[in-house]
Amino acid sequence: MNDVRDLxxxxxxxxxxxxxxxELACTDLVCAFLERIERLEPQLHAFITLTxxxxxxxxxxxxxxxxxxxxxxxxxxxxxxxPLAVKDLLALAxxxxxxxxxxxxxxxxxYSATAVQRLLDAGxxxxxxxxxxxxxxxxxxxxxxxxxxxxxxxxxxxxxxSSGGSAAAVAARMTPAALGTDTGGSVRQxxxxxxxxxxxxTYGRVSRFGLVAYGSSLDTVGxxxxxxxxxxxxxxxxxxxxxxxxxxxxxxxxxxxLDGDIxxxxxxxxxxxxYFVKGIQPEVERVVKAAITHMEKLGAVVLPISLxxxxxxxxxxxxxxxxxxxxxxxxxxxxxxxxxxxxxxxxDLFCETRGKLFGAEVKRRIMLGTYALSAGYYDAYYxxxxxxxxxxxxxxxxxxxLVDVIAAPVAPSTAFKxxxxxxxxxxxxxEDVFTLPANLAGIPGLAFPVGxxxxxxxxxxxxxxxxxxxxxxxxxxxxxxQTTTWHxxxxxxxx
Amino acid sequence: MTPxxxxxxxxxxxxxxxxxxxxxxxxxxxxxxxxILEYAARLQxxxxxxxxxxxxxxxxxxxxxxxxxxxxxxxxxxLRNAAKTEDHQFRVPPVLDVP
Numbered sequence: 001m002n003d004v005r006d007l008x009x010x011x012x013x014x015x016x017x018x019x020x021x022x023e024l025a026c027t028d029l030v031c032a033f034l035e036r037i038e039r040l041e042p043q044l045h046a047f048i049t050l051t052x053x054x055x056x057x058x059x060x061x062x063x064x065x066x067x068x069x070x071x072x073x074x075x076x077x078x079x080x081x082x083p084l085a086v087k088d089l090l091a092l093a094x095x096x097x098x099x100x101x102x103x104x105x106x107x108x109x110x111y112s113a114t115a116v117q118r119l120l121d122a123g124x125x126x127x128x129x130x131x132x133x134x135x136x137x138x139x140x141x142x143x144x145x146x147x148x149x150x151x152x153x154x155x156x157x158x159x160x161x162s163s164g165g166s167a168a169a170v171a172a173r174m175t176p177a178a179l180g181t182d183t184g185g186s187v188r189q190x191x192x193x194x195x196x197x198x199x200x201x202t203y204g205r206v207s208r209f210g211l212v213a214y215g216s217s218l219d220t221v222g223x224x225x226x227x228x229x230x231x232x233x234x235x236x237x238x239x240x241x242x243x244x245x246x247x248x249x250x251x252x253x254x255x256x257x258l259d260g261d262i263x264x265x266x267x268x269x270x271x272x273x274x275y276f277v278k279g280i281q282p283e284v285e286r287v288v289k290a291a292i293t294h295m296e297k298l299g300a301v302v303l304p305i306s307l308x309x310x311x312x313x314x315x316x317x318x319x320x321x322x323x324x325x326x327x328x329x330x331x332x333x334x335x336x337x338x339x340x341x342x343x344x345x346x347x348d349l350f351c352e353t354r355g356k357l358f359g360a361e362v363k364r365r366i367m368l369g370t371y372a373l374s375a376g377y378y379d380a381y382y383x384x385x386x387x388x389x390x391x392x393x394x395x396x397x398x399x400x401x402l403v404d405v406i407a408a409p410v411a412p413s414t415a416f417k418x419x420x421x422x423x424x425x426x427x428x429x430x431e432d433v434f435t436l437p438a439n440l441a442g443i444p445g446l447a448f449p450v451g452x453x454x455x456x457x458x459x460x461x462x463x464x465x466x467x468x469x470x471x472x473x474x475x476x477x478x479x480x481x482q483t484t485t486w487h488x489x490x491x492x493x494x495x
Numbered sequence: 496m497t498p499x500x501x502x503x504x505x506x507x508x509x510x511x512x513x514x515x516x517x518x519x520x521x522x523x524x525x526x527x528x529x530x531i532l533e534y535a536a537r538l539q540x541x542x543x544x545x546x547x548x549x550x551x552x553x554x555x556x557x558x559x560x561x562x563x564x565x566x567x568x569x570x571x572x573x574l575r576n577a578a579k580t581e582d583h584q585f586r587v588p589p590v591l592d593v594p
Contacts, residue, residue, distance in 0.1 A: 110572035203552050217551050246558040247551070315535040326512060333513070335585050337576040346588050347513075355515030363514055367505075367524055368531060370512040384538050386548030391541070393549055425527055426534060442552030467552075 007032035008173040009490070012082050012230040015176060019062075019081045022070060026081035030059040030125055033083050037127065037174045040494055043155060046169040048088045048146045049096050050128035055083065058125040065123075079237060080123030085169050085178040088129035089136055089162075090116050090221065091210040095126075099212050100134040100144040100162075103332045103357035105339055113210025114245070115179065115221045115238040122237040127175050130165030134359045135329065136186055136214045138162050139431040142422055143361045150418070151193060152491035153457050157415040160190030163224070167194040170224045171491050177225040177234055183215045184317055185410075185435025187222035188447035192410035192460025195449040197477060197487065198224045199231050202467050203442035204249035206235075207242030213328040215321035216247075218439040227487055228448060228477035232256040235470065254471050258478040265299035267476065270403030274310035275434055281413040287451035287459040288409045291480065295407075298479060303403055307395040310437060312388050317436040318429055319372045319385035326369030329362070364425060393441040396464075405472055406464040409434055410447045414457035438464050446473040449486045456492060499529045 007029055010018070018024035034052050041047060062081035069076035086092055089099050091109035098104050112120065120126075133143035141149040141164025149164045151157040152172040159168040163180030167190035170178050180187040182200035191198025199222050206221040213219060223234045233256075241250040271292060276285055296302045334340030334353030341352040358366070372381040399406060411431055421428040438445040443464055450461040463473045481487045505525045509516050516524070570583055579586035 107576055110568050243560060247553055249553065312538060312541065315538050318531060319535055319538075330513070334578060335587060336573075338578070340578040342588075344588060346590055348515075349588055350513045351515035354513055355517075358514070360520075363516070363520070364524060364527060366512045366514065367508050368528055370508050371500075371504075371528065371532070374508065374511060380539065381532075381535065383548060384541075384543060385535075386550055387543035387546045388538050388541055389549040390546050391543070393552065426530055429531075440549075 008036045010176060011227050012176045012225055012233060013227070016079070016082060019066060020076070022066065026059040026062040026066070026125065027056065029081065030055050030083055033127060033175060040172050040174055043494055044150045044152060044168050044172055045147050046130055046149050046165040046172065046174060047085070047128045048098055048100070048131050048144070048165070051095055051126050054095070055125050055127050062123060062125065077121065077123035079119065079234070082124050082177065083127050083175050084119060084124040085127050085130050085166055085175040086116055087132050087163050087166050087178070087180045089132050089181050089212050090179055091212070092116050092126060092129065095129060097129065097212070098146065100132040100146060101357070101359065101362065102145045103338045103353070107337045109210070111210060113221070114207035114242045116210065118238055119234065130163070130169055130178060132165060133162035134362050135212065135325070136162040136181055136183055137325070137361045137365055139185070139189060139428055140416070140421065141165060141190070142418065143359055145359055148418060151415050152494050153195065153415070154455065154493040156417055157457065158193065158418055160193035160415060162186040164190045166224050167191055167196055167198065170194070170196045170226060172494055173490070177223065177230055180222045180224055181211055182220050182222045182439065183218045184321060184439050185432045187224065188410050188435050188445050188460070188462055189431065191224055191447040192449075192458065192462075193415035195458030195460070195486070195489065195491070196224050196226055197228050197231050197446070197448040198222060199235055199470065199474070200438060200445045201235065201239065201470055202444045204247050205444070205468065205470070206239050207245040207248045209242055209244040215324040216328060217324060218321060220439070228446070228474050228481055229258050232258055232474040232478070251468060256471055256474060258475055260482070262479050262482055263299050264295055264476065264479055267300040267405070268403040269295060269300050269302050270305035270399055270406045271302060272305050272307045272310065272399070272406060272408060274307050275408035279412060280409065281453065283453040284409050284413060284459050288407070288461050291450035291461050292407050294484065295476065295480065298483065305399050305403060305406070307399060307437065309388065309391045309395050313392055313436040313440055314429060314433050316385045316388050316392065316440060317432070318368070319381050320389065320440070322365040322369030323372045323382050324369070326366045326373065329366055332358070361425070389440050392437055396437070396441045396443055400466040404465075405476060408462050408464070410460040410462040411435070414453045414455070414459055434462065443467055444470045444473060446477055448477045448481070449489070450480075451486055500525050500532070
């Protein structure tokens with residue numbers, strides 16, 4: 001077990017068993033990941049900030065705690081010694097948090113996000129903060145002010161976004177798990193492009209406290225790992241009510257028990273016709289349909305369904321999210337945090353600081369959102385979008401009267417080439433067409449690998465569930481992963 | 496078809512959004528925002544006469560808590576992130592005209 005390659009190939013669940021039994025020292029595990037990061041980071045650029053000193057300190061403390069636990073039967077926290085990477089949109093006290101933006105270049109948060117703090121309390125070791133599109137606005141991680149992250153399956157391709165750094169790091173075995181955020185697909189789409197498992201929880205299930213706000217009615221904190229089992233384990237320690245987030249929901253979290261039972265008898269899977277339309281890459285359709293057939297063979301009942309307002313999700317999202325963003329990002333004015341561009345008047349200071357330090361996509365969305373909320377246009381754009389959002393939500397409510405889960409592709413294509421969409425914002429937005437509806441309706445979504453295209457790039461499948469139905473999604477993916485091997489394939493684009 | 500945004504509208508939005516834009520940016524955003532808004536105009540074809548908006552997916556309600564004294568963040572930790580401070584305050588250019 002001392003081969004570095006083997007250690008970085010461990011799942012969270014397996015590593016935890018070895019740490020607990022004393023067969024593996026946390027310091028060895030963390031060193032293996034830090035060495036692999038050092039080797040692969042120049043090729044992939046998955047991180048904005050690395051925290052090796054913090055990681056080694058936490059690892060040494062974890063080793064001491066495990067020794068005490070074994071000797072004196074002391075309590076060991078449930079995730080003690082498990083390495084984790086955190087998207088640079090979630091606050092970790094004392095460590096720079098840039099959100100992929102120059103406007104927060106030197107910002108050091110004085111507190112940690114609740115999701116991060118809960119995992120720290122459960123014993124995780126932090127390896128670093130991962131790359132993201134600026135303020136999570138993007139679908140490729142090309143909008144980061146700190147450089148482009150590359151896809152471990154083929155470095156000429158994007159890792160997806162906005163949590164592209166986290167997805168690439170998990171795929172490349174630079175970390176066994178990572179946190180992301182999902183406002184319009186930012187966990188599921190990069191999980192699909194990088195061939196890993198990623199969960200977007202129900203809105204309100206995981207506290208947003210310490211998640212830097214983009215679209216507050218849509219933002220969720222999610223998690224990446226290489227198996228549904230690992231995702232379930234981490235999710236169970238992040239979720240739950242938090243008095244610091246007024247939209248966090250006070251509901252008990254079911255014990256996520258993913259047992260060895262591979263029977264899907266009686267599970268009703270809905271396949272929405274609107275997600276298999278012209279324009280989707282034929283291989284994506286073929287591979288996702290094969291995965292659905294596989295689940296049918298395991299006992300699931302597959303039913304065709306319709307979500308008639310699907311085509312409106314894109315324009316609805318690209319009015320609501322920018323509108324919320326234009327308000328949320330008003331706080332970046334050069335006064336309280338981040339660098340500032342000096343000017344004679346306060347107004348000029350605001351305008352110059354924001355004009356110089358925000359990137360193009362952030363400015364574009366602030367402009368779009370400001371327009372949608374401005375006098376004379378509010379009803380036609382923002383108001384109408386919120387009404388159509390109701391129709392989209394109702395589509396799902398009706399569907400979940402008939403089926404337990406909805407199966408669909410995550411994105412219309414596999415990972416596209418770096419630079420392919422950078423000059424055409426609308427073409428980039430179209431990448432999100434299958435992930436936006438779940439955010440607008442607030443329902444959970446899970447992405448996991450179900451095959452490859454002819455270029456050897458991973459294809460992901462998306463399962464969507466009723467509100468607070470994460471357990472069902474994770475159980476289906478777990479059963480799928482116990483009976484297939486797509487999720488254990490390692491990327492071929494790195495050395 | 497939605498008419499193209501005018502240069503004056505772009506200036507107006509930029510001013511509302513407190514963004515100093517270059518001439519090149521104004522030109523590009525005018526084109527791109529017009530295209531996106533034209534795409535979004537398809538929403539207007541839907542009849543939503545009796546549909547209520549979904550501002551939040553959760554039932555909206557006031558969230559109350561007991562008014563208890565809690566520790567707040569340390570002032571120094573907060574001020575450390577500001578570009579300019581003086582006497583435990585954020586320093587900004589003059590807000591009022593001094594005669």
